[in-house]
Amino acid sequence: xxxxxxxxxxxxxxxxxxxxxxxxxxxxxxxxxxxxxxxxxxxxxxxxxxxxxxxxxxxxxxxxxxxxxxxxxxxxxxxxxxxxxxxxxxxxxxxxxxxxxxxxxxxxxxxxxxxxxxxxxxxxxxxxxxxxxxxxxxxxxxxxxxxxxxxxxxxxxxxxxxxxxxxxxxxxxxxxxxxxxxxxxxxxxxxxxxxxxxxxxxxxxxxxxxxxxxxxxxxxxxxxxxxxxxxxxxxxxxxxxxxxxxxxxxxxxxxxxxxxxxxxxxxxxxxxxxxxxxxxxxxxxxxxxxxxxxxxxxxxxxxxxxxxxxxxxxxxxxxxxxxxxxxxxxxxxxxxxxxxxxxxxxxxxxxxxxxxx
Amino acid sequence: xxxxxxxxxxxxxxxxxxxxxxxxxxxxxxxxxxxxxxxxxxxxxxxxxxxxxxxxxxxxxxxxxxxxxxxxxxxxxxxxxxxxxxxxxxxxxxxxxxxxxxxxxxxxxxxxxxxxxxxxxxxxxxxxxxxxxxxxxxxxxxxxxxxxxxxxxxxxxxxxxxxxxxxxxxxxxxxxxxxxxxxxxxxxxxxxxxxxxxxxxxxxxxxxxxxxxxxxxxxxxxxxxxxxxxxxxxxxxxxxxxxxxxxxxxxxxxxxxxxxxxxxxxxxxxxxxx
Numbered sequence: 001x002x003x004x005x006x007x008x009x010x011x012x013x014x015x016x017x018x019x020x021x022x023x024x025x026x027x028x029x030x031x032x033x034x035x036x037x038x039x040x041x042x043x044x045x046x047x048x049x050x051x052x053x054x055x056x057x058x059x060x061x062x063x064x065x066x067x068x069x070x071x072x073x074x075x076x077x078x079x080x081x082x083x084x085x086x087x088x089x090x091x092x093x094x095x096x097x098x099x100x101x102x103x104x105x106x107x108x109x110x111x112x113x114x115x116x117x118x119x120x121x122x123x124x125x126x127x128x129x130x131x132x133x134x135x136x137x138x139x140x141x142x143x144x145x146x147x148x149x150x151x152x153x154x155x156x157x158x159x160x161x162x163x164x165x166x167x168x169x170x171x172x173x174x175x176x177x178x179x180x181x182x183x184x185x186x187x188x189x190x191x192x193x194x195x196x197x198x199x200x201x202x203x204x205x206x207x208x209x210x211x212x213x214x215x216x217x218x219x220x221x222x223x224x225x226x227x228x229x230x231x232x233x234x235x236x237x238x239x240x241x242x243x244x245x246x247x248x249x250x251x252x253x254x255x256x257x258x259x260x261x262x263x264x265x266x267x268x269x270x271x272x273x274x275x276x277x278x279x280x281x282x283x284x285x286x287x288x289x290x291x292x293x294x295x296x297x298x299x300x301x302x303x304x305x306x307x308x309x310x311x312x313x314x315x316x317x318x319x320x321x322x323x324x325x326x327x328x329x330x331x332x333x334x335x336x337x338x339x340x341x342x343x344x345x346x347x348x349x350x351x352x353x354x355x356x357x
Numbered sequence: 358x359x360x361x362x363x364x365x366x367x368x369x370x371x372x373x374x375x376x377x378x379x380x381x382x383x384x385x386x387x388x389x390x391x392x393x394x395x396x397x398x399x400x401x402x403x404x405x406x407x408x409x410x411x412x413x414x415x416x417x418x419x420x421x422x423x424x425x426x427x428x429x430x431x432x433x434x435x436x437x438x439x440x441x442x443x444x445x446x447x448x449x450x451x452x453x454x455x456x457x458x459x460x461x462x463x464x465x466x467x468x469x470x471x472x473x474x475x476x477x478x479x480x481x482x483x484x485x486x487x488x489x490x491x492x493x494x495x496x497x498x499x500x501x502x503x504x505x506x507x508x509x510x511x512x513x514x515x516x517x518x519x520x521x522x523x524x525x526x527x528x529x530x531x532x533x534x535x536x537x538x539x540x541x542x543x544x545x546x547x548x549x550x551x552x553x554x555x556x557x558x559x560x561x562x563x564x565x566x567x568x569x570x571x572x573x574x575x576x577x578x579x580x581x582x583x584x585x586x587x588x589x590x591x592x593x594x595x596x597x598x599x600x601x602x603x604x605x606x607x608x609x610x611x612x613x614x615x616x617x618x619x620x621x622x623x624x625x626x627x628x629x630x631x
Contacts, residue, residue, distance in 0.1 A: 069591065069592060071591055071592045071593075071594060072591045072592075074594075075590070075591060075594060168491055171576075174572065174577060176592065213576075213578070214491075214494055214576065215493075215494040215575075215576020215577065215578065216572075216576055216577035216578070217572060217573070217576055217577065218572070220469065220573065223469075224473075227473065227474075227475060228474070228475075229473055229474050229475075229493070339394050339593070339594055339595065340394060342592075342593055342594075343394070343593045343595050343598075346588060346592055346593045347410060350410060350414075350580065350585065350588065351410055353577050353578070353580055354410070354413060354414065354417070354580050356577075356578045
């Protein structure tokens with residue numbers, strides 16, 4: 001009994017000491033709670049140096065958390081719990097968050113740098129007049145491939161993926177909208193289709209792809225392609241840019257039948273505790289030099305015209321990543337299809353995954 | 358009288374714990390499973406579960422869980438037996454347990470490198486002229502990694518029951534003319550069966566709901582009930598369906614607990630429970 005009491009006291013003492021040290025450390029880094037800014041962003045989606053720079057300039061302490069899907073992010077924001085000040089959802093997620101009343105209106109007078117943004121990316125259907133969101137990056141979904149491991153295939157068409165010579169070589173991104181959308185696109189349908197027949201047809205076509213599928217994974221795709229573990233991957237343009245940066249032998253193509261054009265935007269969720277800081281951060285990220293540095297680091301395409309002017313000509317004239325407006329016509333933006341349809345997409349995707357063994 | 362009140366007093370934290378962290382969550386899961394996307398009461402989720410997709414999913418989960426448990430047992434039993442015969446058995450046991458302190462995700466990522474096309478395993482195969490093989494993202498790699506991760510959980514209970522086995526019983530069996538196989542099947546195995554059952558519980562049940570390894574090592578070509586639940590909650594946001602799958606998972610677990618439950622017979626009184 002005596003020993004138990006002693007052990008219990010020892011544990012309590014250690015806890016108190018740790019708590020004290022933790023408090024001390026937090027204070028010495030200049031934070032008493034209210035001047036923190038909590039950012040909720042995709043993984044590897046910002047240059048960490050910029051966070052430090054923002055901390056120095058503004059005096060806020062930044063807490064940076066990451067998510068790996070729009071849905072996971074929305075669920076967490078809906079639950080409350082953490083007071084996220086900034087989040088970076090994609091366009092269809094913004095539509096849904098607006099519906100669910102999860103966003104705060106943005107005060108444009110506090111964001112003078114908004115004039116840097118290409119008007120093409122402003123006032124879009126998912127958020128008229130940019131009441132709730134400010135563009136962060138944009139890009140496409142396409143095919144990244146390693147010509148050295150292939151014999152001369154090109155990927156102007158999605159159908160090239162079905163080629164029997166690619167057996168066990170294709171990596172797919174683990175997203176229902178992306179993959180079912182690819183199936184729909186390859187048949188010439190819209191990737192926002194809600195037509196039961198078209199969806200089933202797309203799933204049936206995808207099932208024929210299974211012998212070629214090596215794996216259906218998330219961010220690990222980058223490393224696998226860099227290491228030449230696979231020769232073809234369906235992925236986002238920015239991830240492709242990352243890979244091509246590391247492995248110069250890789251190439252990227254957006255099939256002609258059409259694909260997804262997406263926008264990620266900064267928003268201020270309802271949970272925000274530091275609205276002032278959130279505006280400051282958005283304005284900071286829109287600064288020409290900051291945005292250029294960030295785009296260089298992340299590899300996605302920036303909607304910031306002033307930043308594009310500062311960046312390497314070789315990057316910004318690359319039509320694979322900065323397709324000119326005319327060729328964006330075949331690309332479609334995801335629409336919010338509603339939870340029921342999303343459930344349907346996911347069930348079909350699950351069916352596809354299960355048939356891939 | 359006083360001992361009785363103090364006893365009830367000491368039991369309060371236990372009851373509070375059970376009520377808050379065991380009964381309440383299960384009740385909530387059961388409750389949510391009766392609602393559709395719009396919050397209306399429905400039994401459709403249960404009907405949905407019996408559609409082909411989810412039944413196939415359940416079957417494949419069971420099949421992989423069975424494979425994993427089988428191979429873990431086949432490796433763990435002889436290992437545990439050898440451990441009890443070694444001189445510094447506690448040290449050897451510790452060496453087997455230490456890897457289970459390392460973060461699961463870290464170990465899983467390591468296997469991506471090990472099994473990769475340019476990883477050590479393929480380099481080894483190349484030396485013998487077999488050539489490169491696709492190991493990562495196959496059934497084999499999935500079962501291998503899962504077995505590797507679960508082995509300590511199987512060895513520990515079996516080791517405990519083997520260690521408590523009275524060696525004179527084995528001597529007696531031999532003296533009375535039993536062959537080594539008879540000694541094993543009639544004496545050692547019945548006396549350690551509780552350890553084996555505990556090990557099976559500790560491996561089979563978590564294997565049913567593995568979800569991270571299915572993505573990283575099997576490349577989502579193996580889908581378990583755990584993956585489906587994760588998808589329903591995080592992606593589809595259909596809590597009703599997610600809860601329904603969870604309810605079935607709980608039912609399966611209870612069934613497994615009953616099958617592998619510990620029955621106290623005289624013969625097993627040397628088992629690890631005593």
